[in-house]
């Protein structure tokens with residue numbers, strides 16, 4: 264762990280005398296923003312937000328929090344040059360929009376879920392329950408739509424007048440910029456390249472995201488929560504989906520755009536992007552751990568012999584775990600309710616998704632590189 | 645006087661040939677207003693009140709659609725000034741900046757694309773949170789997932805067109821991933837398994853997934869043309885068709901969802 268923290272350039276050592284409280288704070292944030300601390304923190308925050316949803320979604324609590332967040336978020340622009348340059352990069356503006364809109368709509372949805380869940384407990388009707396109240400499309404809906412279009416147009420025009428679209432120097436096939444980044448909406452996937460090879464991060468995982476999303480309505484057989492906001496009636500579905508969307512998709516995008524600098528090294532929000540920084544890569548494979556660290560010997564010649572510990576682990580993860588999970592009461596009940604095909608489709612998608620955090624933790628705690636390392640056939644997992 | 649002019653316009657043959665109903669002030673004419681207009685007719689005549697509350701739908705599906713239209717219009721305007729060949733692409737963009745009347749069209753198109761992506765994600769999040777993918781709307785969710793992919797592909801293919809450093813290297817990152825496609829990419833696992841009799845490999849640098857994407861082994865002239873055609877014609881047509889299916893299905897599935 265120590266080597267990982269020391270990567271974030273000790274600011275305190277540099278100019279020992281004139282260190283202000285602000286510098287100390289920035290240094291603190293830089294040190295603790297590395298993924299191994301901040302990702303678990305975001306996860307805890309998310310879980311807390313969902314279990315405390317009845318409390319913090321009250322407008323009187325939410326809006327002050329949102330205002331403080333906004334002030335802090337933008338307040339550091341004049342206080343730190345590297346933070347300002349990250350936030351003000353034209354193509355990064357959508358990320359800020361995404362952050363604020365996602366927080367707002369998460370609140371709006373959970374707020375209504377809180378009200379509905381409360382109403383159901385005391386036997387009052389849901390917010391959405393006004394079936395008989397049909398209104399004519401003209402004027403109610405048509406006018407709302409018109410208003411939304413006008414507002415959207417105004418925002419778009421203002422945005423376009425105030426902020427020039429970026430145009431860098433002409434394409435130069437011989438001179439890649441450092442870092443080279445995909446468009447921002449794919450940066451969650453590019454961030455996964457830290458932990459997985461391209462065939463996983465760029466092909467298999469996105470493919471399974473699409474497949475999993477499309478399969479969702481056929482997997483989720485819970486009849487409740489259809490057509491109204493609720494959390495209580497769909498806890499597992501909502502937590503799983505939100506873990507994938509908020510943490511593995513949105514937070515990783517923010518990391519990829521804001522905090523990954525030259526050579527894809529991690530930089531804290533207040534850290535200068537130093538292109539000469541070299542982070543030592545000392546990652547090891549499961550086969551190294553097994554043969555070299557545990558058995559204190561040498562790696563075998565044959566690929567299949569060498570990689571059997573990893574293959575056993577992977578087989579356990581993908582094939583045995585979905586079955587073993589049914590021994591937990593909650594999943595056992597799901598298996599019974601959903602039937603064989605649905606349950607195993609869900610469970611395999613679930614363990615594939617969970618492979619991502621597991622590999623992250625493996626990297627952070629024991630510098631794990633590959634579970635199965637077969638570079639001979641380009642198969643590294 | 646003014647009222648007289650308005651009335652005579654309303655009673656003229658031209659006006660009444662366009663609008664087959666009176667001013668939408670009472671129930672009958674309001675129904676007529678929606679029914680007799682191709683575009684408004686996408687809507688049902690009457691909707692559940694809770695279904696159209698802003699706090700229920702967040703209007704995000706509607707805004708995604710609106711942004712799609714805005715992108716189409718601004719995109720057509722950009723096409724007048726842009727040539728998808730390596731010699732001209734970049735300088736056309738520069739000149740577009742200089743042409744005052746079109747000064748913000750590129751901005752509208754670029755920021756609109758970003759906004760559309762955010763809007764479609766939020767739309768998906770609201771459909772998820774209201775459980776609106778549950779029966780009978782399962783299939784429309786699947787249509788939505790395809791639209792989600794198409795929206796991101798639209799944006800991705802457009803990213804290359806300015807032909808600056810940002811553009812080609814972003815697409816290069818993407819094509820590195822295509823190269824690693826299992827079985828179908830040059831660096832993908834399992835490529836060696838696909839062979840013709842006699843050990844002739846099927847997947848070569850000139851037949852792998854990356855080549856399919858770029859029409860070459862790096863991001864060059866052929867890739868630019870390929871992305872241009874996909875961006876301006878193929879994907880928009882596919883998206884427009886699926887949006888039509890999406891809207892049709894909303895109505896066939898019983899309108900915006902609500903508690904049963």
Ligand code: HEM
Nearest residue numbers: 701705706708709768776784785788789791792899900901
């Ligand atoms: C180009 C992209 C899309 C457009 C233009 C679009 C448009 C719309 C519109 C206008 C509605 C009416 C209600 C509302 O605004 O919420 C709607 C409903 C719906 N959309 Fe989309 N959508 C798109 C993408 C998606 C995606 C990505 C999904 C899910 C993965 C999805 C799933 C649905 C479903 C299930 C409904 C019915 C919801 C209900 O009845 O409450 N759509 N869509």
